[in-house]
Amino acid sequence: MNQIYLDYNASTPIAPEVKEVMLPFLQEHYGNPSALHFAGSEAKKAVEQARTQVANFIGAKPNEIVFTSGGSEANNHVLKSVFQTFSGKGNHIITSKIEHPAIINPCKYLEQQGARVTYVDVDEYGVVQLDAIENAIMRETVLISIMHSNNEVGSIQPIQEISKLAKRYNVFFHTDASQSLGKVPIDVNELGVDFLTIAGHKLYAPKGIGALFLRQGILLEPFIHGAGHEQGRRAGTENVLFTVGLGKACELAKHSSIEQHKLTEIRDYFWESLKEHYNEKVVRNGHPEKQLPNTLNVSFPGQIGQELLDKLPEIAASTGSACHSGQVTLSPVLQAMGISEHIGMGTIRFSVGRYTTKEEIDVAVQLIKERV
Numbered sequence: 001m002n003q004i005y006l007d008y009n010a011s012t013p014i015a016p017e018v019k020e021v022m023l024p025f026l027q028e029h030y031g032n033p034s035a036l037h038f039a040g041s042e043a044k045k046a047v048e049q050a051r052t053q054v055a056n057f058i059g060a061k062p063n064e065i066v067f068t069s070g071g072s073e074a075n076n077h078v079l080k081s082v083f084q085t086f087s088g089k090g091n092h093i094i095t096s097k098i099e100h101p102a103i104i105n106p107c108k109y110l111e112q113q114g115a116r117v118t119y120v121d122v123d124e125y126g127v128v129q130l131d132a133i134e135n136a137i138m139r140e141t142v143l144i145s146i147m148h149s150n151n152e153v154g155s156i157q158p159i160q161e162i163s164k165l166a167k168r169y170n171v172f173f174h175t176d177a178s179q180s181l182g183k184v185p186i187d188v189n190e191l192g193v194d195f196l197t198i199a200g201h202k203l204y205a206p207k208g209i210g211a212l213f214l215r216q217g218i219l220l221e222p223f224i225h226g227a228g229h230e231q232g233r234r235a236g237t238e239n240v241l242f243t244v245g246l247g248k249a250c251e252l253a254k255h256s257s258i259e260q261h262k263l264t265e266i267r268d269y270f271w272e273s274l275k276e277h278y279n280e281k282v283v284r285n286g287h288p289e290k291q292l293p294n295t296l297n298v299s300f301p302g303q304i305g306q307e308l309l310d311k312l313p314e315i316a317a318s319t320g321s322a323c324h325s326g327q328v329t330l331s332p333v334l335q336a337m338g339i340s341e342h343i344g345m346g347t348i349r350f351s352v353g354r355y356t357t358k359e360e361i362d363v364a365v366q367l368i369k370e371r372v
Contacts, residue, residue, distance in 0.1 A: 002314055002363060003314055003315075003316070004314055004315050004316070004360045004363060004364050005316045005353075005355075005356075006315055006316055006317045006350045006351060006352060006356070006360075006364065007316040007317050007318055007349075007350075007351060008294060008351040008352060008353030008354075008356075009151055009152075009154075009179060009202070009292075009294070009295060009318070009349065009351035010318060010351070011201045011202070011207065012201060012202060012203065012204045012353055012354070013204065013355065014204060014205065014206055014245070015204035015205075015248075015249060015252060015354070017248060017252055018204055018205055018206075018245045018248045018249050018252070019245075021244055021245065021247075021248045022206075022241055022242075022244055022245045022248075025043070025046065025240050025241045025244050026241055029042045029043055029046065029240070030043075031043045032237055033046075033047050033237070033238050033240060034227075034229070034237065043238075043240045046240055046243070046244050047067075047238050047240055047243050047244075048062070049244075049247060050067075050243045050244050050246060050247025050248075051065045051067070051247070052247075053247035053248065053250050053251045054198065054211050054246060054247055054250045056250075056251075056254060057181070057250035057251070057253060057254045058177075058181070058186055058187060058188050058196065058198075058213060058250075059186075059187035059188050059189050059190070060188050060189075060213050061216060063216060063231065064188075064213055064214055064215060064216050065211050065212075065213060065214075066211065066212045066213075066214055066230050066231075066233050066234050067209070067210075067211050067230060067234070067238060067239070067243050067246075068209075068210045068211060068212055068234065069208055069209065069210065069239070070199055070200065070201070070207070070208060070209065070210040071100075071102060071176065071178040071197050071198065071199030071202075071210045072102040072210075073210065073212075073223065074176075074197040074198065074199075074210050074211065074212035075100075075102045075103050075106060075145075075174075075176055075197055076102070076106050076223060077212055077220070077223035077234070078143070078145065078174045078195045078197070078212065078220075079093065079103070079106045079107060079110060079143070079145065079174075080106060080109075080110065080223060081220040081221045081222070081223055082142055082143045082172055082174075082220065083110050083113070083115055083142065083143070084221050085219070085220050085221045086142045086143075086172075089140070089142055090138075090139065090140030090141055090142045091114055091115050091116055091140055091142070092115070092116045092117075092118070092138055092140040092141040092142060093107060093110065093115055093116070093117045093118070093141070093142065093143045093144075093145065094117075094118045094120065094133060094136045094137065094141060094143070094144045094145070094171075095107055095117065095118070095119055095120070095144070095145045095146065096119060096120050096121075096122060096128050096146055096147070096157075096336075097119045097120065097121060097122060097332060097336040098122050098126055098128075098147070098150050098152075098332065098333045098336050098337075099145070099146075099147055099176070100147065100151060100176060100178075102176070103145055103147070103176060104119075104332075107119075116140070118136040120132040120133060120136055121336065122336050122337060123337075124337055124338055124339075125153075125155055125286060125287040125288075125290075125337070126150050126152075126153045126155040126285070126286055126287065126333060126336070126337050127155050127156075127157060127158070127287055127290065128146055128157050128158065128162070130158060130161055130162065130165065133146075133162055133165055134165055137165070137169050137171065141169065141171050142171065142172060143171065143172045143173070143174060144162060144165075144166050144171055144172070144173045144174070145173075145174040145175070145176070146159065146162055146173075146174075146175055147175060147176045147177075147179070148175045148176065148177040148179070148180040148186070148191075148196075149177075149179050149180040149183075149184075149291075149292050150179070150286070150333060151178075151179045152297060152318075152320055152331060152333045152334070152349055153285045153286030153287075153291075153295065153297040153333060153337070153349075154179075154286050154287075154291045154292035154294075154295030154296075154297060154351075155286045155287040155290060155291055156180070156184065156287070156290045156291060156292065157175075159175050159191050159192075159193065160190065160191055160192060163191055163192030163193055164192065166192075166194075167192065172194045172195070172218070173192070173193050173194050173195070174193065174194065174195035174196070174197070175191065175193050175195075175196055175197070176196075176197040177196050177197060177198065178197055178198065178199035178202050178210075179202060179292065180292065181198060181202065181203055181250075181253065182202070182203045182204070182249075182253035182256075182259070183259075183260060183263060183292050183293055183294055184260060184292065184293065185260075188213055188215075193213070193215075194214075194215045194218060195212065195213060195214055195215070195218075196212070196213035197210065197211075197212060197213075198210050198211040198212070198213070198246075198250075200242065200245065200246045200249060203246070203249045203250065203253060204249045204252070204253075204354065205242070205245045205246040205248075205249035205250075206241075206242045206245050206246075208239070208242055209239060209242035209243060209245065209246045210246075211246065214233065220233070222234060222235060224236055256354075259354060260293050261293075263293040263294040263352060263353070264293035264294075266294075266352050266356055266357075266358060266361060267293060267294055267295070267296050267352055269358060269361055270296055270350065270352065270361045270364075270365070271284065271296055271298075273361065273362070273365040274298065274365060274368070277365070277368075277369050278300075281300065281301065282298050282299070282300055283298065283299040283301060283343055284296070284297065284298050284299075285297040285298065285299060285320075285334070285337070285339065285347065294351050294352045294353060295349065295350075295351050296349070296350045296351070296352075297320065297347065297348075297349045297350075298347070298348060298350070299320075299339070299343045299344060299346045299347045299348075300346035300348070300372060301342055301343045301346055302342060302346060303345070303346035303372070304328055304345050304346060305319030305320060305345065305346055305347050305348050306319045308346065308348060308372050309348065311371040311372065312367055312368065312371060312372075314367060315364055315367065315368075317348050317349060317350050317351075318348070318349045318351075319347060319348055319349070320333070320334050320344060320347030320348070320349060328341065328345040330344040330345065330347075331344075331347075334347060350364075
């Protein structure tokens with residue numbers, strides 16, 4: 001059975017170049033970066049090189065990069081530490097209804113701790129509106145957290161404009177860019193954000209490694225307390241093996257300027273092939289222009305996404321609805337976009353990546369034609 005992986009938004013394979021730079025730290029360079037001898041110095045040097053690679057990738061300074069166990073930890077660090085550190089200013093946080101659970105669930109936890117959270121609406125394309133953000137800002141607002149792009153439908157948010165709003169009202173601004181990095185250019189200074197989340201496994205690095213951009217001059221209470229690792233900002237002996245992998249992955253992504261064009265070409269080829277066969281019987285979700293180049297979120301009206309995927313065991317993809325005991329529940333993202341159940345319940349997210357070929361798309365489309 002030919003297996004076709006079209007779920008790059010869920011996770012990416014580890015790039016061969018990333019695996020290659022990791023191997024020495026699996027076999028030889030096993031020292032603790034905090035140790036003051038030859039084995040420790042080799043590990044320390046590798047961590048700092050990776051820090052520079054990550055910083056260069058997003059236009060930051062190396063001392064603004066804090067390595068984490070992944071995107072979820074970085075998000076929790078920002079939300080909980082800003083709430084705790086700046087509780088004297090206020091307790092209000094603004095986010096959107098289409099955020100990843102790694103934002104939504106920490107916000108719900110903080111509400112139990114006394115935070116006030118506003119979850120702003122999005123339009124039919126899954127895009128946050130500036131006036132909704134501005135109308136939500138109040139004197140007690142300490143943080144705005146809006147994802148750079150949506151992981152389900154791929155719509156890219158107006159981060160630069162929101163950043164200007166945040167600065168005008170003297171509010172910290174965080175964006176989870178896990179889904180965007182490596183697909184569209186990102187520079188933290190052009191965006192104007194105070195915090196930015198990176199997840200390695202969306203970027204051809206291993207699972208279990210990520211990073212947080214924390215703008216210089218902002219002092220937050222550490223999320224994990226212990227010894228003084230990461231300049232006292234995140235306790236725990238550094239994961240040298242995975243950190244080296246993340247650094248290399250960021251270096252590769254920075255120098256892969258043709259990748260965005262390739263992803264767009266394959267994604268559009270996929271969509272045109274589907275339309276040619278299904279015509280009006282398939283609906284595309286998300287913004288028609290401001291969208292990740294690799295994401296194709298489509299609905300087959302009147303059908304159920306998981307049942308469609310069950311007919312396509314050769315294809316790895318995700319669905320935008322859940323079916324339990326005959327009841328179909330749309331994802332919070334599709335609900336927030338106002339998509340009807342008739343359309344939304346037949347939603348599938350296909351996401352292509354660095355190793356996807358047009359030949360694979362041809363096979364996938366043929367399988368879909370035969371079985372859906």
